[in-house]
Amino acid sequence: xxxxxxxxxxxDGTVANIAEHGSPSSLESGGFGFSMIGAPFGDYYPAxxxxxxxTPEYYPGADLPxxxxxxxxxxxxxxxRAEAPEITADTCANVTGAQAVAAASAGLPTAPSGAxxxxxxxxxxAETYDACAxxxxxxxxxxxxxxxxxxxxxxxxHEGEYTGTATEEIYGRMPQVTRTADDAIEVTWEWVPDGxxxxxxxxxxxxxxxxxxxxxxxxxxxxxxxx
Numbered sequence: 147x148x149x150x151x152x153x154x155x156x157x158d159g160t161v162a163n164i165a166e167h168g169s170p171s172s173l174e175s176g177g178f179g180f181s182m183i184g185a186p187f188g189d190y191y192p193a194x195x196x197x198x199x200x201t202p203e204y205y206p207g208a209d210l211p212x213x214x215x216x217x218x219x220x221x222x223x224x225x226x227r228a229e230a231p232e233i234t235a236d237t238c239a240n241v242t243g244a245q246a247v248a249a250a251s252a253g254l255p256t257a258p259s260g261a262x263x264x265x266x267x268x269x270x271x272a273e274t275y276d277a278c279a280x281x282x283x284x285x286x287x288x289x290x291x292x293x294x295x296x297x298x299x300x301x302x303x304h305e306g307e308y309t310g311t312a313t314e315e316i317y318g319r320m321p322q323v324t325r326t327a328d329d330a331i332e333v334t335w336e337w338v339p340d341g342x343x344x345x346x347x348x349x350x351x352x353x354x355x356x357x358x359x360x361x362x363x364x365x366x367x368x369x370x371x372x373x
Contacts, residue, residue, distance in 0.1 A: 147225070149216075150244055151265060154187070162187070188218035188225065209248055223360065233306035238278040241306055243271025247284050250301060250308035258297045258316055258373035260288045268292075279304030280329035281357045285321060295319060295344070297373045300333065302355065302362055312355055315372035319348075329357040335369045 148354045154162045164180045164187045177195065180187035191197060196211045214227035233241055244266040251264030263286055266272070271284035286299045298321055300312035312333060314361045320336040333355065336348035353366030 148289055149225075150242070151267070154182075160210075164176055164358075176254030186218060186220055188216040190214070190216050209223070233277050238306055241277040243273075244269075244286055245288060246275050246277065246306065246308070247271050247301060248305060250303075253308055253310065254286065254301070255314075255316065257288060260290055262286050262299060262345070263289045263291060274323065275303060277303070280304060281331060281355065281362070283312070283323055283331055285323060287320075292320065304357055304362075312364070313352075313368060315368070317369050318373050326354065327356075331355050337369050371372065 147154050148320070149155075149164075152163055152165060152228050157161070162182050163227060164182045165215065167179050169182050177190040177192055178187045178196070178314070191211075193213050194211065197209045200346065201207065201209050201217075202222075203225075205224075207224065210226055216225040240313055247266045248264055251262065254262050260367075263266075266286075267289070268287060268291060271286075274282060275284050275292050276282040282303045284301045284303070286301055288296055295318045297316045297318050299316055300310045300321060302312055317335050317337075319336050324332050326332050331354070334350055334352045336350045338344055339349045342348070344354070351367035351369050353364050353368060356365075
C-alpha cells in the first residue's frame with residue numbers, strides 16, 4: 147500500500163483514512179501510533195528500534211529492526227517501508243514532495259528543539275519540490291509549527307535527489323524562497339534587529355543558490371543569528 151497522510155491506499159484502490167494519535171515520544175521507540183475509524187491501524191517504529199518484546203508467537207515472521215515499519219498486533223500485520231524508487235526523466239513527475247521529504251529526512255540536521263516535520267504535514271513541499279527540476283526545495287518546520295521565531299530547515303534537491311540543507315546553520319522565521327531559474331533559487335531570511343520588535347520592521351539577508359558543476363553554490367548574505 148501507499149501511505150500519504152491522511153490516507154492509506156491499497157493496491158486494489160481501496161482507501162483508508164488514518165490519523166496519528168499520540169506524539170513522537172508516545173512509544174518507547176520514539177515512534178507514534180496510527181488509527182482509522184473503528185480500529186487501530188498500527189504503531190510506527192523507525193529503523194534502529196525494536197518492537198518491545200519482539201513479535202508474538204502467533205506472528206509467523208520476525209521483527210525487522212533495520213527498517214521503518216508499522217506493526218499492527220491486532221491483525222498481525224507488519225508493513226515495511228519500501229525503498230524509494232529511482233527517479234528518472236520518465237518517472238520524476240510521479241514523485242511527490244511529501245515522498246521526497248520523508249525519504250531524505252534522515253539527512254536533516256538535529257532539530258534545535260522538538261522534531262522536524264518530516265511528513266510534510268503543512269503541505270509546503272507539494273508547492274516547491276520538483277523532481278524534474280535541476281534545483282528545487284522544501285521548507286521544513288518543526289512538528290509544532292509555526293510561531294514567528296521558530297527554526298526552519300531548507301532541503302535542496304537536484305533532479306529529485308537530496309543534496310542537503312541550504313545552509314549548515316539553522317535560522318529562525320519563515321524564509322522566503324523564490325525560483326529565479328531552473329537551476330537557481332533565492333532565499334531571504336528576516337530577523338528582529340537589536341532593540342526591535344517582533345511586529346517589525348525586520349533586518350534581512352538574501353542568498354542565491356545555484357546548481358553549479360555537480361554541487362550547490364551559494365552567493366550572498368546570511369543572517370547573523372542562528373539556532
